[in-house]
Amino acid sequence: MSYQFPDNFLWGGAIAANQVEGAYLTDGKGLSTSDLQPHGVLAEAVERHDGDSGIKDVAIDFYHRYPEDIALFAEMGFKCLRTSIAWTRIFPQGDEETPNEAGLAFYDRLFDEMSKYNIQPLVTLSHYEMPYGLVKKHGGWGNRRTIEFFERYARTVFQRYQHKVKYWLTFNEINMSLHAPFTGVGLPSDSSRQDIYQAIHHQLVASAKAVSACHEIIPDAKIGNMLLGGILYPLSCKPADVIETQQQNRDWLFFGDVQVRGYYPSYMNRFFKQRGITLHITDDDRQALKHTVDFISFSYYMSGCVTTDEELNQKARANILNMVPNPHLESSEWGWQIDPQGLRYLLNVLYDRYQKPLFIVENGLGAKDKIDSDGSINDDYRIKYLNDHLVQVGEAIEDGVEVLGYTCWGPIDLVSASKAEMSKRYGFIYVDRDDAGNGTLERKKKKSFYWYQSVIGSNGQTLK
Ligand code: BGP
Numbered sequence: 001m002s003y004q005f006p007d008n009f010l011w012g013g014a015i016a017a018n019q020v021e022g023a024y025l026t027d028g029k030g031l032s033t034s035d036l037q038p039h040g041v042l043a044e045a046v047e048r049h050d051g052d053s054g055i056k057d058v059a060i061d062f063y064h065r066y067p068e069d070i071a072l073f074a075e076m077g078f079k080c081l082r083t084s085i086a087w088t089r090i091f092p093q094g095d096e097e098t099p100n101e102a103g104l105a106f107y108d109r110l111f112d113e114m115s116k117y118n119i120q121p122l123v124t125l126s127h128y129e130m131p132y133g134l135v136k137k138h139g140g141w142g143n144r145r146t147i148e149f150f151e152r153y154a155r156t157v158f159q160r161y162q163h164k165v166k167y168w169l170t171f172n173e174i175n176m177s178l179h180a181p182f183t184g185v186g187l188p189s190d191s192s193r194q195d196i197y198q199a200i201h202h203q204l205v206a207s208a209k210a211v212s213a214c215h216e217i218i219p220d221a222k223i224g225n226m227l228l229g230g231i232l233y234p235l236s237c238k239p240a241d242v243i244e245t246q247q248q249n250r251d252w253l254f255f256g257d258v259q260v261r262g263y264y265p266s267y268m269n270r271f272f273k274q275r276g277i278t279l280h281i282t283d284d285d286r287q288a289l290k291h292t293v294d295f296i297s298f299s300y301y302m303s304g305c306v307t308t309d310e311e312l313n314q315k316a317r318a319n320i321l322n323m324v325p326n327p328h329l330e331s332s333e334w335g336w337q338i339d340p341q342g343l344r345y346l347l348n349v350l351y352d353r354y355q356k357p358l359f360i361v362e363n364g365l366g367a368k369d370k371i372d373s374d375g376s377i378n379d380d381y382r383i384k385y386l387n388d389h390l391v392q393v394g395e396a397i398e399d400g401v402e403v404l405g406y407t408c409w410g411p412i413d414l415v416s417a418s419k420a421e422m423s424k425r426y427g428f429i430y431v432d433r434d435d436a437g438n439g440t441l442e443r444k445k446k447k448s449f450y451w452y453q454s455v456i457g458s459n460g461q462t463l464k
Contacts, residue, residue, distance in 0.1 A: 003394025005460040010120060010405025012080035013073060013428075014362050016127035016172065018056055019414040021086065023063035027102035030092025033140075033186055034129035040419040041128055041176075041183040053437075055422065059415050060431045061441050063106070067113055068443065069412055072429055074117035076449060077456035081119050082361050082407040083110070084127035084172065087153055093133030094149050099156050107157075111164040121165045122361065122407065124226065125154055125210060127172040128183050128417060140186020141199035147206040154210040158217040166221045168214055169297055169361070170207040173228040174259075175252040177203070194277050204258050205285045212291035222294040224359060225259040227252060229298035231346045235307040235324055245306040253353070260354045262290040295404060296350055299362030300389075303329075303342035334366055334424060340388035347396035347403065357402045363389055364409035366416060366424035369446065377430055377446040386448070390455065390463050411452075412443070428452050 018034035025031075036045040038054030062069060073081055087094065089103030111121050130140065138145055158168075177184025177200055181191050185199035207225065214223040230252050234241040250267055257265040263286070272279065304323030307313060316324045329337040343363070350358055365385035369377050386408060397403055410426030413433075422433050428449040433439035454462045 001394075003391065003397065003460050003463060005394065005397065006403075007459070009403070009459065010080035010122070010167075010359070010407070011456040011459075012078040012082065012119070012122075012405065012407040013411025014082035014122075014407040014409050015062070015084075015412070015414060016124065016417075017084045017086035017089075018059070018127065018129050019410075019417060020060050020062035020083075020412070022056070022058040022061045024057045026063060027089070027106065028092055028100045029086065029103060030088040030094070031132040032086060032088040032129040033132055033135060033182060036132060037183070038420060040421075041180050041417045042419070044189060045182050055420050055435070055437055056415050058437065058441075060412065060433065065441070065443075066110055069429070070110075070113045070117065070119065072443065072445070072449075073411060074119060076411070076428065076453045078117075078119050078411075079456070080122055080167070080405055080407055081114055082122040082124065082169075084124035085157055086129065087126055088129070088131045090156060091131060091149070091153050093137075094131030094146075094153075095134065095138065099153075104156075104160055107161065108164075111161060115164065120167060122167040122169065122359075122405075123157075123161075123165050124169040124172050125157070126150075126170070128176075130186055135186040141202050141206075142185070142187055142191075142195055144202055146186075147202050147209065150206040151209045151213065154206075155213050155217065158214055158221075162218045162221075166218070168210075168221060168223040169226045170210050170223070170259075170293075171203060172226050173299060174200075174203065174207070174226060175228050175230070175255045178251065193275055197272070197277050198279055200255075201279050201281065201285070204255070205288050207259060208262075208288045208291045211293055212288070215291070224295040224297045225256065225293045226361060227256055227296065227298040229300040229346050229350075231300075231303050231342055231349065232306045232323075233303060233326065235305040235309075235312070235326075238308070240308045241306060244308050248306050256296060256350070256354065258289060259293050260296060260356060262292045293356070295357040295359055296354055297359040297361040298346070298350070299409070300343050300346060300360060301363065301409075302336040303339040303346075304337070332365055333368060336366070338365075338385060340385075340392045343389050344392035344396045344399070347393070347401045348399055351396075351401040357404045359404040360393065360406045362407070362409040364426040366410075366426050368423055369425050369430060371430075371444075375444075377444065379446045379448045382426075382446075382448045383451045386452070387455075387463055390460065394460060394463060408452075 234245040412429040413427035413431040416424040
């Protein structure tokens with residue numbers, strides 16, 4: 001069967017500033033929370049001292065090599081590139097009155113380069129990082145004042161890039177704060193649920209204020225939220241498992257509900273009450289939340305299962321993801337369970353729930369690549385993963401779901417988020433750098449490069 005992708009479907013790839021740019025102190029950039037996480041977003045943050053270094057300090061040196069990389073993306077036929085702005089390039093400490101011109105100028109150059117090839121930028125305002133200055137001095141998102149600092153930053157970049165960027169996202173995987181509070185909201189990992197949800201509330205208000213500012217400053221732009229699409233299935237058809245699954249799916253759907261509907265869903269009353277959480281929500285906050293997103297974006301890598309069986313849950317806690325494995329699925333080398341049909345299911349769940357356009361802004365396979373003796377990289381496993389997921393996107397479109405585009409994660413190898421590894425590669429383009437930071441940073445096309453080029457060139461007709 002061949003699939004009918006819309007003519008203006010935004011095919012492309014997704015990267016994030018802190019995982020590609022490097023140049024971590026160049027041109028006045030300040031330290032970000034990511035710069036304090038040399039071992040990844042799940043690890044504890046560490047204070048930096050003179051002489052300390054981390055793999056992300058250079059990353060893949062996109063800050064200096066972007067013209068070459070954009071040209072390669074253009075060669076694959078990209079219509080869209082999702083990237084993020086490093087907040088600390090614009091406001092190095094986060095609480096300045098005026099922005100850093102050198103940081104603003106960098107993104108002008110980057111967006112101009114993309115525009116040469118008609119590649120639409122899709123820009124995340126905050127992808128797993130914030131100015132460390134805001135954490136140290138103001139307590140991160142725990143402090144209501146951070147809303148104001150974020151709004152100033154958002155307005156600054158909307159103003160500056162209003163003619164260059166028409167697609168925006170607020171916070172990357174906003175629901176991730178529940179698992180990684182430092183990464184998401186700049187709070188210590190042992191923070192109470194009360195403090196984490198209050199910080200999340202501030203972030204939800206800030207997101208809504210950014211939506212409103214975007215509509216005011218760039219009327220023809222579209223701005224979306226960004227969720228970690230963590231869809232969960234009941235492990236069995238036992239009604240108790242089904243109810244538990246519904247509850248656990250609400251842990252992350254809650255974020256979408258607020259950002260798409262404009263108010264807290266009623267099920268959260270019971271949730272907060274049972275956990276002794278009382279949020280401070282002002283009238284102004286309630287007003288702000290009414291500014292809802294134009295579309296919903298999400299990442300999708302895997303699905304998981306839920307059970308009420310205590311023994312199985314105990315076992316699941318021993319693995320990194322805390323998810324009960326699905327006996328019907330295979331896993332990647334990193335233990336992420338591969339479930340292409342889950343993507344069709346998730347697209348339908350979100351569309352049924354919100355009736356707003358959806359954008360898949362991350363999906364891909366992290367794998368160890370091997371260079372053959374003739375210099376080629378035959379990443380058939382990656383081609384299969386992406387093909388199978390895109391087929392399910394085609395199915396969802398047939399189902400009637402409105403999908404704006406698909407930007408697969410890491411079209412060029414980059415530093416992984418969870419453990420800051422180079423060896424977990426997602427790219428169509430190989431980058432010569434290892435986990436210890438050795439390598440020439442040279443770029444090389446993999447087999448999947450030509451495969452994706454043909455998928456985009458045929459608007460999905462070559463999928464099978
Ligand atoms: C998402 C993040 C990305 C990204 C991806 C893959 O959660 O938004 O930044 O890196 O996951 O994860 P990893 O890099 O750990 O393989």
